[in-house]
Amino acid sequence: MSDHSYPRYSYQVLPREVDLTKRVTIITLGDYILHAAGEDADRIGFGVNHLQEVGNSTWVLSRMAIEVDRFPAEYERYTIGTWVGEINRLTTTRNFILHDAQGRQFATATTQWAMIDMQSRHPLDLRENVNYAAALIPEPCPMDRPAKIARIEGEEVETHRVRYSDIDFNQHTNTMKYIQWMVDTLPLEYLTERGLRRLDINFLHETRYGQQVVLHRASTDSADHFEGVLLPDQTPVCRALFTWCK
Amino acid sequence: MSDHSYPRYSYQVLPREVDLTKRVTIITLGDYILHAAGEDADRIGFGVNHLQEVGNSTWVLSRMAIEVDRFPAEYERYTIGTWVGEINRLTTTRNFILHDAQGRQFATATTQWAMIDMQSRHPLDLRENVNYAAALIPEPCPMDRPAKIARIEGEEVETHRVRYSDIDFNQHTNTMKYIQWMVDTLPLEYLTERGLRRLDINFLHETRYGQQVVLHRASTDSADHFEGVLLPDQTPVCRALFTWCK
Structure with missing residues (x-):
């Protein structure tokens, strides 16, 4: 399957988004990954604003992992490609691949979400949602799943x-x-x-x-x-x- | 003089830039005003990167004032028009007018800068700089100048x-x-x-x-x-x- 089977959203590193190395911070990169998730959820009809208005439901992010080979520099343009990669009973996975302006992959990310009812706060069964199931792209997750992190006594x-x-x-x-x-x-x-x-x-x-x-x-x-x-x-x-x- | 005599830079309010009122924060608005200043300084050949490389000088912001009639909402597009409004011996003024997508003015800003030598940290006489003087647009400042704020014992x-x-x-x-x-x-x-x-x-x-x-x-x-x-x-x-x- 071509890596163009999922949509890519375009961004640019702004001066206020870099740290003292003049490269984008992990915080900004994480913000834009979640922004791309929001843009793509809107596109497939499952954006939070829409869900809250018509379905009285919303997304809750439970896990996230980001792997970075290179942090883009100030003013660099990059794209975030994203797709729904897996749909289980109570959670769904959204994956991400980040490319620079030369088309080179420099980071990947994966996120795990639940859709909950806003009144009861209970998770909804995503397998029952045929429209959501239609958005799935059977492309493998580009990295290891987000770790379940144990309690610490630090x-x-x-x-x-x-x-x-x-x-x-x-x-x-x-x-x-x-x-x-x-x-x-x-x-x-x-x-x-x-x-x-x-x-x-x-x-x-x-x-x-x-x-x-x-x-x-x-x-x-x-x-x-x-x-x-x-x-x-x-x-x-x-x-x-x-x-x-x- | 038409209000199109100065360049306008285009932005959009992103979801992570709004507060609990779903409107852009003053912090984000200030960041973008300074970003527009940077974009316009680059355009006229007086951006910080260029100054530091070729002239061993840089800009220092000494005062800023922002007046807001309305804070734009999430996803609203807006423009920041900006120009060099005044050049004195040791300081220069850069002004800003912000318009929404309907062309209505919703905020103004003004800033006062010094250009300093990076070694001595002394301010340079801006009136001697003919290229900088050429960038001036004789449009009046759209608001009261930034106040000189007294010491407080709060x-x-x-x-x-x-x-x-x-x-x-x-x-x-x-x-x-x-x-x-x-x-x-x-x-x-x-x-x-x-x-x-x-x-x-x-x-x-x-x-x-x-x-x-x-x-x-x-x-x-x-x-x-x-x-x-x-x-x-x-x-x-x-x-x-x-x-x-x-």
């Missing part, structure tokens, strides 16, 4: 109060903000010299404006493992695994 | 450590991050109900990765006044005045 590295600039229109924390909070606790040279190879994230619980999240971190030779827990009851909200190139 | 509201996600490629704090830190200390209803009418900012001193900035705030009936000072010596780094619609 050092407490930061307490973050959820602020205005963290939240979306539902007053929930924006997905990539958890990653930003984690990245902001890391030594600068991890991002500029060691280099991020792969990021796995598990989203476990939503957080809201004004709540406090404590971040724990445990490090190994090749990876940093994070868990965010909500105060005061220590409910886990998010876990992530940063795997470094060196 | 309450201490936050201490912020400058992080990875705050800094640009020079490891200096990104311009609009100061505003984000301030906005994040305000009650949510200021942004969603009172509504921002005008923002004045004075940039006094650069801050770098790892430094700590203490924010002070003083409130009046119609405005909130901020000052950020660097620890440990209390050097003022930024002052801002948020004026509310009600």
Whole structure:
């Protein structure tokens, strides 16, 4: 199957999206991957705005993984190709392949979603949805699935109060903000010299404006493992695994 | 003079750029205003990359003011028109008018810059630069100039450590991050109900990765006044005045 069987969305790295290496940050790349997911969901008739209006349902992101060979530089143009890759009873997979302007693949991503009823908050059976099933493209997932990340007993590295600039229109924390909070606790040279190879994230619980999240971190030779827990009851909200190139 | 005498740059409000009112944030609007300034400076041959390479000089933003009648909604397209409006010995003014897709003006901005020598850090005399003088468009400034904001003795509201996600490629704090830190200390209803009418900012001193900035705030009936000072010596780094619609 040709790699043009799925749509590709075009973006460009803006000056405010690069870090001190003059390359796009993982946070921006994750934001645009989710933006492409939204654009493509709109295209196939399953965008959140539409779902919420007509179906009283919405998407919830449960896992995400991103693998990066090269972070594009300021002003570089790139595309994000995306497709629905798998439909199970309670979850569906959306995959992504990122190409630069020369057509070279530089990153891949995969995400796992549930569709929930907005009143009951229960997941809906996606196999029963014939229109959604029609959107599936039987292209293999371009990378290992997002890891299920275990609890950690790491050092407490930061307490973050959820602020205005963290939240979306539902007053929930924006997905990539958890990653930003984690990245902001890391030594600068991890991002500029060691280099991020792969990021796995598990989203476990939503957080809201004004709540406090404590971040724990445990490090190994090749990876940093994070868990965010909500105060005061220590409910886990998010876990992530940063795997470094060196 | 027609309002088409200056170039206009086109943008669109992305989902991740809106707040809980589903309208673009002042932080995003400020970022795009500065982005348009950069695009237009590149066009006239005075972009920072070019200045730093060939002239060993760079731009420093000293003041900024933004007035907003209406914040565009998610997915709205808008343009930012911008031009060099005034050239003095040590500073130059760049103005902005923002229009929505229907051609209605919804915001204005004005900024004051110095061009400095990168070694000596001294400002250069802009009147001597004939190529820069040629870029001037004698269109009046669309609003009152940015206020010179006095010292304040307000309450201490936050201490912020400058992080990875705050800094640009020079490891200096990104311009609009100061505003984000301030906005994040305000009650949510200021942004969603009172509504921002005008923002004045004075940039006094650069801050770098790892430094700590203490924010002070003083409130009046119609405005909130901020000052950020660097620890440990209390050097003022930024002052801002948020004026509310009600």
